[in-house]
Amino acid sequence: MSTSAKSAGTGELKRGLGVFDAVMIGLGSMIGAGIFVAPGPAAAAAGSGLLLGLGLAAVVAYCNAMSSARLAGRYPASGGTYVYGRERLGDFWGYLAGWGFVVGKTASCAAMSLTVGSYVWPGQTHMVAVAAVVALTALNYTGLQKSAWLTRVIVAFVLAVLAAVVTACLSGGTADAGRLAIGADATVSGVLQAAGLLFFAFAGYARIATLGEEVRDPxxxxxxxxxLALGITLLVYAAVAVTVLAVLGPEGLAHAAAPLAEAARAAGVPGLAPVVRAGAAVAALGSLLALILGVSRTTLAMARDRHLPHALAAVHPRFKVPHRAELAVGAVVAVLAATTDIRGAIGFSSFGVLAYYAIANAAAWTLTPGEGRPPRIVPVVGLTGCLLLAFALPSASVISGSAVIAAGAVAYVVRRFLGRTRG
Structure with a gap:
C-alpha cells in the first residue's frame, strides 16, 4: 500500500480475491455489453476494414495490459494507474490518470446502465438504468465477495449466449467468407476510428489492477x-466479430441496432433473438458491476491523497469496502443514466480511458529490469497507440474529452497554487 494510504488512517481493504476471481472480474468487465453494441458504430466507421480495427484495438489493449500487469505487481494498491503515474512520473501525472479514469469510466457506467435499460424495457430506458445503478451499488456496498460471486454467474451466462450466436450463424448457411474481404471503403481514418470505438469493449482489465489492494498475493x-482475462476476451471477440460480419456484411452490420440479434435472425434462428437481448442485458449488468468497483477504488485512492474530498477515503469497518466512494460514484452515475445517451457516452469514455492508459505505458517505460520491466517495445506501442486512437475518435468525443481532461489539469494547478499561498 502507498505511504499516503497508510497515513490516511482510513482503514484497509480486505484481501480476498485469488487468480480465478480476478480473471472473472476482468472478464465481467470486458465480455460485457461492448460486444453487443460496439460492432455497429465500428462497422459504420471502418466498413470492410472492421477486422483491421479490431486487430489494432487488440494490439493496443495487449500492450496496455502488459504494462498495467507489470506495474500492478510492483504497486499492489487500490487506484491502478493513478498510483503508478504518481510513483513513477510524479504527482501531476498520477492525478491526471486518475481524473481521466474516473470521468471516463463514470461515462462507461452510464453507457452500461443505459444498455441494460434499452434491452430490458426500451420504453423506460432511463428509469431501468437508474434502478440498475442503485441495485448494484447496494450490492457492492455489502462486500466484494458477493460481487465476485455474481460476476461468475454473469460471465458464464454471457459466454453461453455468445457461443450460441456463433454456432447458429455458422450452421445456418448464411455466413459468407467473401464478406470478410477488405474493400475500397476501408480507409485509414475509418479503421483508426473503429479501433478507438472497439477499444471501449476491451478496456476492462484495468479493473483487476484497481482492485490490487483486495487481491491475495498481488x-x-x-x-x-x-x-489471462485479456487472452480469453480476444478469442471470444474475434470469433463473434468474424461470424457476425460474415453473416451481415459491413453495410448490414453498420445499420444494425442490435448486431448479434440481427445476425441470429439473418441466420434463420429468430427464436435466438430474445436470448441475445437477455444476454446483452446481463452482460451490461456485469460490466456495470465491475465498473462501479473500479471507479470507486480509484476514487478511494485519490481521496486518500486529498485530490478528491477526503471523506470519500473511508473504509467500512464491517464490509471492508470504500463505502462512501461507492455511494458517491453510484449517485453520479445515476444522474448521468437519467440524462445522457449511450453513443455519446461510449466515445467520451474511450477518450478518457485511452488517456489513462497512455500514462500507464509511460510509467511502465520507467521500470528497470529488476522491477519487472516489460520489453521496451510494449510501452512504446501502447503509448503511441493510445494517443493515435484517442484523437481518431469522433470529433465530438475528442473535443469533450480534451475539455474535461484540461479542466482536471487546471483544477490541479489551482489547488496546488492555493495550497502554497496558504502555506
Whole structure:
C-alpha cells in the first residue's frame, strides 16, 4: 500500500480475491455489453476494414495490459494507474490518470446502465438504468465477495449466449467468407476510428489492477490474471466479430441496432433473438458491476491523497469496502443514466480511458529490469497507440474529452497554487 494510504488512517481493504476471481472480474468487465453494441458504430466507421480495427484495438489493449500487469505487481494498491503515474512520473501525472479514469469510466457506467435499460424495457430506458445503478451499488456496498460471486454467474451466462450466436450463424448457411474481404471503403481514418470505438469493449482489465489492494498475493496474482482475462476476451471477440460480419456484411452490420440479434435472425434462428437481448442485458449488468468497483477504488485512492474530498477515503469497518466512494460514484452515475445517451457516452469514455492508459505505458517505460520491466517495445506501442486512437475518435468525443481532461489539469494547478499561498 502507498505511504499516503497508510497515513490516511482510513482503514484497509480486505484481501480476498485469488487468480480465478480476478480473471472473472476482468472478464465481467470486458465480455460485457461492448460486444453487443460496439460492432455497429465500428462497422459504420471502418466498413470492410472492421477486422483491421479490431486487430489494432487488440494490439493496443495487449500492450496496455502488459504494462498495467507489470506495474500492478510492483504497486499492489487500490487506484491502478493513478498510483503508478504518481510513483513513477510524479504527482501531476498520477492525478491526471486518475481524473481521466474516473470521468471516463463514470461515462462507461452510464453507457452500461443505459444498455441494460434499452434491452430490458426500451420504453423506460432511463428509469431501468437508474434502478440498475442503485441495485448494484447496494450490492457492492455489502462486500466484494458477493460481487465476485455474481460476476461468475454473469460471465458464464454471457459466454453461453455468445457461443450460441456463433454456432447458429455458422450452421445456418448464411455466413459468407467473401464478406470478410477488405474493400475500397476501408480507409485509414475509418479503421483508426473503429479501433478507438472497439477499444471501449476491451478496456476492462484495468479493473483487476484497481482492485490490487483486495487481491491475495498481488505480486503474482495480478500479472497472471490480466493476460489471462485479456487472452480469453480476444478469442471470444474475434470469433463473434468474424461470424457476425460474415453473416451481415459491413453495410448490414453498420445499420444494425442490435448486431448479434440481427445476425441470429439473418441466420434463420429468430427464436435466438430474445436470448441475445437477455444476454446483452446481463452482460451490461456485469460490466456495470465491475465498473462501479473500479471507479470507486480509484476514487478511494485519490481521496486518500486529498485530490478528491477526503471523506470519500473511508473504509467500512464491517464490509471492508470504500463505502462512501461507492455511494458517491453510484449517485453520479445515476444522474448521468437519467440524462445522457449511450453513443455519446461510449466515445467520451474511450477518450478518457485511452488517456489513462497512455500514462500507464509511460510509467511502465520507467521500470528497470529488476522491477519487472516489460520489453521496451510494449510501452512504446501502447503509448503511441493510445494517443493515435484517442484523437481518431469522433470529433465530438475528442473535443469533450480534451475539455474535461484540461479542466482536471487546471483544477490541479489551482489547488496546488492555493495550497502554497496558504502555506
Amino acid at each position: 505480486q503474482r496474482t495480478i500479472p497472471r490474471a490480466i493476460p
